Amino acid sequence: MTGRRITVDVGAVAHGGHCVARAEGRVIFVRHALPGERVVVEITEDRHAAFCRGDAVEILDASPDRVVPPCPVAVPGGCGGCDWQHATAKAQRALKAAVVAEQLRRLAGLEWTVEVEELAGGLLDWRTRVRMTADGKGRLGFRAHRSHRVVPVDGCPIAAPGTVDAVVGDTWAPGAELEIAVDATAHTHVTEIRGRRRRTARGGDTVVERAARRDWRIAADGFWQVHPDAADLLAEVVSDWSGLGQGECGWDLYGGVGLFAAVLAEQVGPLGTVVAVESSPSAVADAERELADLPQVLVRQGRVERVMEEDLPAPKTVVLDPPRKGAGKAVVDAIAARAPERVVYVACDPAALGRDVAIFAGRGYRLENLRAFDTFPMTHHVECVALLTHPTR
Template identity: 40%
Template sequence: MSTDPRTPAATELVVDVGRVAHGGHAVARHEGRVIFVRHGIPGEKVRIRLTDDAEGAKFWRADVIEVLEASEDRVEHFWHAADARRAWAHGHPPVGGAELGHISLPRQRRLKAEVLAEQLHRLAGIDAHALAGLPGAGHVEAVGEDASSAAPGLGWRTRTGFAMTPSGQLGMHAYRSDAVLAVREMPLAVDGINDLRLWDQDLQGIERIEVAAPANGSRPLVLLVPAPGTRPQRVAAIAARLPERVSVARLDPATGEVTQLRGRTWVQETASGHDFRVTGDGFWQIHRHAPETLVGAVKEALHDGGYLAPGSAVADLYAGAGLFTAALADAVGVTGSVLSVEGSPGTSRDARKNLHHAPQVEIVQGKVERVLRQKPRSFDALILDPPRAGAGKAVVSQLVDSAPRAIAYVSCDPASFARDVGYFQQRGWALKSLRGFDLYPHTHHLETVALLTPRGPGH
């Protein structure tokens, strides 16, 4: 019998699922080998299928294909396309994007809290006792759910992207794979996306589609990304077949240029009493309740802490279309000042349009580290909302040098967040409060809002 672990006979193993790890996996071991297992729950005994078992690799990856001893928190997956057991029974991997759909929502949130705590301990040296002493820390909050919710954890995505199968059907990628699997629903998306029924269209010639359906019910936008060599006439014909109520545009992924095909090249979002224009695939929080939730959490941290008041000098870094900038402008009034920095030229133009009525706001397009270097100044408070990679050591140093009284750090990645907290601590700062929000139910992602301040004397 062959002992090669990559032979078909050895691609299935029985393992005990261990602790949760960052990235949507749990840790299992087989003969000393670490295996990152998706679609399991800590404490279960399962049969797995190895999906990445390269010889000499430090660890392997696997999907659960059979549950031998189930957790009491296991539930029926709400989406057949993302259900690993069902998908592999039909001979193919599941689509990505709902890797925790087999776990009850309360357990999902406890697991996310464990991941956040583990990252803060490993990368910032914050132990469980210190974390327990932080206001708001220790749990991940549900967002936009109550006892009357018909389908809790579903219907929250106002933006989603789709790939195409070779035959031109709407599809999604399998995890860590170029394989595209056809889909006929997206249960995490709002009705405004599912009601378009894009899976009924012949989309040959299109490589990717991005869809935005604002939570305020305003006109959706469909962005078509043509495959190389697709003629403009073909793209125009596809656009003409889409529902008349939507705007349609063409997106050039190389340049980011958005070309109007029908209607507008942007969508109108609403949050905290302001309207925001967001062009093309410009950044906007995807959970329908996220903008209000995050603005509220940031204002609570800064305003209630006494760090934000009329006349303050503040900054919004990685500002996007100006969601937090608008809230800051309201708080400091015309006697204060707001520096709003965004790297994307298109998104920065949106911010200018969105905040043109606020004379206290200065919009600057450019990398945060370059702008801070070229425009050194002092601030009373800052909002930091970097991309998934985080701010990094150089930016953290620049922020500390600007001597603010407090920084509200909004993060979508616990690992980069914890790393940056470690950098702040090295410069004499500390976490003062921390809240986690489940803005991505049924996925491993979570959002955090933290307040950082300089350590006082004797700390």
């Protein structure tokens, strides 16, 4: 069926940057479409009996939310990085809100009204960290959707100045991958990756970021939020919802370089304790150095589920920011066994959030509050912060 074209009516948005259509008794996950449209779909992948994937290659009846994508390669067969360039900003946030609500309903059994909040700066020029790949001719570009094929580009409208524009004019070794970051001081840093080898190609291996009223000097190829306002905003929500006071204890799981640990440390003061847990040795090294002025922070390196088996002080509040797959049953069970009053869950994947909220519910925790943020405009990604509380604690 791959390559075949079918006319379909597009239904609801689904998690992953596409909408659902149906034809001949099968589901089609359609990219480059919007709910309510009638489109011609070209099937791009057909590997499952129940569903296939396709691109909307012709719009017969357009949604009023449709716009012309600002990027020439944000089209069928083009770059796979953006999912919603063909939708207005308001429509993008509504689509993401619908996905978060649907995942909570389907996976956690919760009916929750979701609003995805807009960040300052709009849809363009926001992404401060970018990964690019050189094609067979050494031209830099991005991968096509669900493919290793490199789509060469001359620029990227969502990338912040000092990232893509700083490297696309150069020729690189075929197959090389670059991690490009522009930091809070407007300096560009380029790390070149060839197989398992990494080298600093430009700008030094340490970036300077600013968030939570602190300067952070961290590895250029380490993790940091890609939207310039995201780190501060998430830290603010964690601060608002932690419920911690002087002398109390909080945990920061999957703590990275210690952003949330710094926030919690300020709340508990010198007589309190914050346990920060992170598996990456380089992130732990950054955290130990950057939080050296906060002796109440205990940084532990290792897998979260294993470190929690140690004799750690009991937390009043646990903050966790797991990877895209979520925390999972073992981690949730270990947190619940320590009986914190509050859990502040920072989630970059709505499905993982829904699964973990359901596990927490089975341990007596209820979802008390949730905020969602459009920290990745033009893409299907959305950042959520959930507050879970236990009614008996």
